Amino acid sequence: MKNRTLLDGSSMLTIAEQLNREKIEYRDGVTGWNKGRLKHLIDNTKYLGTEVYPPIIDQATYEKIQKTKHGRNTQRNTDKTRDIFKLTVPVRCPSCGDRMRRRHDSRCKCQERWTCENSACRLRIEISDAELLTALADLLGTVTADSITLPAETPYEPSAEVIRLNNEISRMLDMAEIDKTVLRSKMTKCLARKYKELGNGCYAVQRLKAELDSTADIAERLNRTVSEIRLYTDKTADIILLNGQIIRKEQGHATNNGRSSESGADNRTDNIGQRERENPLPSPAGGGILPRFH
Numbered sequence: 001m002k003n004r005t006l007l008d009g010s011s012m013l014t015i016a017e018q019l020n021r022e023k024i025e026y027r028d029g030v031t032g033w034n035k036g037r038l039k040h041l042i043d044n045t046k047y048l049g050t051e052v053y054p055p056i057i058d059q060a061t062y063e064k065i066q067k068t069k070h071g072r073n074t075q076r077n078t079d080k081t082r083d084i085f086k087l088t089v090p091v092r093c094p095s096c097g098d099r100m101r102r103r104h105d106s107r108c109k110c111q112e113r114w115t116c117e118n119s120a121c122r123l124r125i126e127i128s129d130a131e132l133l134t135a136l137a138d139l140l141g142t143v144t145a146d147s148i149t150l151p152a153e154t155p156y157e158p159s160a161e162v163i164r165l166n167n168e169i170s171r172m173l174d175m176a177e178i179d180k181t182v183l184r185s186k187m188t189k190c191l192a193r194k195y196k197e198l199g200n201g202c203y204a205v206q207r208l209k210a211e212l213d214s215t216a217d218i219a220e221r222l223n224r225t226v227s228e229i230r231l232y233t234d235k236t237a238d239i240i241l242l243n244g245q246i247i248r249k250e251q252g253h254a255t256n257n258g259r260s261s262e263s264g265a266d267n268r269t270d271n272i273g274q275r276e277r278e279n280p281l282p283s284p285a286g287g288g289i290l291p292r293f294h
Contacts, residue, residue, distance in 0.1 A: 012035040012038045012039065013035055015033075015038060016033040016034050016035060016037070016038055017033075019031075019033040020032070020033050039069075042065055042066075042069060043066075045062075047062075048062055082129070083129075083133055083217055083218055083219040084102065084112075084129040084132070084133065084219070086217070086219035086220065086223070087219045087222060087223065088223050089222050089223060089226045089227070089228065089229050090228055090229065091114060091229045091230075091231050092228055092229065092230050092231070093116040093118065093121060093123050093231075094123070094230060094231065094232045094233065095116065095121055095123045096116060096118050096120070096121040096123070098116050098117050098118035098121060099116075099117050100114040100115060100116050100117065100123075100125070100231060101114065101115055101117055102114055103115055110126040110127070110128060111128070112126070112127065112128050112129050112132075113125060113126045113127070114127065114231055123233075125231055125232070125233055125235070127231070127235045131235060132231075132235075132237070133218055133219075135235070135236065135237050135249075136218065136222060136229065136237060136239060137218045138249070139237065139238070139239050139247045139248075139249060140218070140221060140222065140225065140226075140239065140247070142247060143208075143212065143241070143247060144212070145209045145212060147245075148205055148208050148209055148241070148243065148245065149205070149243070149245065150205055150243070158194070158197070159193070159197055161193055162190060162193050162194055162197065165186060165189060165190035165193065166190060168186055169183065169186050169187060169190060172186070204242050204243050205243055207224070207225075207242075208225055208241060208242060208243060211224050211225045222239070225241055225242060226239045226240065226241060226242065227240050227241070227242050228240040236249050237249075
């Protein structure tokens with residue numbers, strides 16, 4: 001098989017696959033070639049020759065390779081200040097639930113797409129940045145202060161530290177003479193510990209309500225209020241608020257900690273791919289809070 005290079009039109013992925021098939025070692029005992037390793041070699045000027053290394057490539061070939069690589073860079077003019085690059089909320093695959101990554105290729109009709117990171121899935125959804133951000137903004141716009149509810153809380157079980165402090169306080173109260181300063185300090189410490197263990201559900205709800213009137217751009221508002229985005233093949237999406245509520249397009253209102261009274265992720269009325277209906281994404285574990293406020 002002909003050895004492929006960038007100069008004959010081959011992509012770095014094609015070259016890496018060939019090197020792996022031929023079991024060419026990247027270094028002693030390592031054959032895991034990928035685009036990153038190839039780029040490192042292509043950009044390394046030491047192969048032009050240094051005081052330590054003899055030249056194994058001439059200047060003209062090196063420059064031609066750099067020019068070819070630069071010409072193929074479809075993202076060199078990308079504006080990294082756009083809202084889509086500010087979004088830090090994870091986008092989940094509707095088929096397997098794994099994380100999806102945004103990809104861009106200016107040579108395609110739809111230049112943006114989201115690809116599942118799960119190698120056994122690799123589901124790809126083509127949706128422009130404008131479409132996605134508009135859909136997410138519309139969903140967030142349906143949330144009202146009255147629709148935000150407290151997450152389901154598990155019964156409080158005091159920790160060993162709280163039990164110890166309670167016992168010390170009880171013993172001090174049974175004493176004939178009480179050191180009020182020490183007692184006050186222990187009571188304050190005990191209350192602080194209990195507050196910490198109780199969680200921050202109420203705090204999260206208040207922050208969510210405050211963000212409804214925020215004038216920040218959509219990416220920042222999503223980062224401050226949403227723990228997860230679920231993207232579907234029909235270019236619709238769900239958002240999961242930090243208190244566990246799921247906001248869906250067809251409902252127009254929030255569900256309660258991932259449990260809808262009318263419909264669920266496996267019961268959507270819009271046109272979702274067969275794999276999505278057979279493998280609905282699970283709700284966040286226990287409807288828990290993910291405190292990601294900045």
